[in-house]
Amino acid sequence: MDRDLGAARELAVGLAVRAGRLQIDRRDTLRVGAPKAHANDVVSDVDIDSEQLIVDAIRAAWPDDAVQAEEGHGRDGASGWKWVIDPLDGTRNYISRTGPWSVCIALYQGDEARMAVVHEPVAGETFSAVDGGGALLNGEVISASGGGSLAEALIGVSFQPNPRTKDRAGRLIREVLPLAGDIRRLPAALNLVYLACGRLDGGVALDTKLWDIAAGALIAREAGVVLGGRDADFSTELTIGAGPALWAELSEKVRKAA
Structure with a gap:
């Protein structure tokens, strides 16, 4: 079944902006629920309501599409298309007011990402891509x-804060940080889109979920x-x-360390 990917992007951009506005408006009144997989895996009522907003609109527009969403509003579909949604990537940053977060929406046809949107509400930045159409x-x-020197490179690092992954991340940082210009810890989606626009020279993400990286990865690839x-x-x-000039050196070091 064909799909107008431009129309899908237009809908996803509008929904991401609406969800981001909701998140800003309700930041002072949010309620934090019980942790999910581990003590640092937190969720708020704003995460859940943001996801509901997005999923309801997608169901209205394309009722036969599947949905895979972080907070449980998923469903099977019959169209061959699947929406992958992280309504608030970086919840810990959002709750604690210590860093950026984003709204992430990707559309897959089978196993291939075809459209993606990542919206950063505070900065008012919306990153998007359509398969084969570049990144915006x-x-x-x-x-x-275009940077090619690891010694001068700014590297983004993303990881799930569970004990096993923190141990992996610690080993990675011990190996890579002395060789790199510097590192920044970021939510996975923003790590990828900051790579896409050249703010970062390289990036690494450990033990993510598909909804963390689906949208950002397509945008990065298209850039x-x-x-x-x-x-x-x-x-x-x-x-x-990484950019092409840095890829060989960075990937070699990360694969050895991770």
């Missing part, structure tokens, strides 16, 4: 960093970022990204 930031074309993991394909277990 607020409607303007973006591209990956010219090279993506991989333990081998040629990136995965939720390990995602490495």
Whole structure:
């Protein structure tokens, strides 16, 4: 079944902006629920309501599409298309007011990402891409960093804060930080879209979920970022990204450390 990906992007951008506005408006009155998988895996009523807003509109527009969403509003579909949604990537930052977060929406056809949106509410920045159509930031074309020296590179690091992954991240940082210009810890989606617009030279994400990286990965790829993991394909277990000039050096170091 064909799909108008431009119309899908237009809908996703509008929904991401609406969800981001809800998140800003309700930040002073949010309620934090019980942790999910571990003590640092927190969720708020704003996460849940943001997801409901997005999913309800997608169901109204394309009722036969599948939905995979972080906070449980998923469903099977019959169209061959699937929406992958993280309504608030970076909940800990959002709750604690210590850093950025984003709204992430991706559309898959089978196993292939075809459209993606990542919206950062506070900055008012909306990153988007359509498969084969390049990557945009607020409607303007973006591209990956051309930097090729790891010693001068700014590297984004993302990881789930469970004990096992923190141990992996600690080993990675011990190996890579002395060789790099500097690192920044970021939610996975923003790590990838900051790679896409050249703010970061490289990035690594450990033990994510598909909804954390689905949208950002397509945007990064469309901006010219090279993506991989333990081998040629990136995965939720390990995602490495860099501009073409830095890719070989960074991926070699990360694979050894991670």
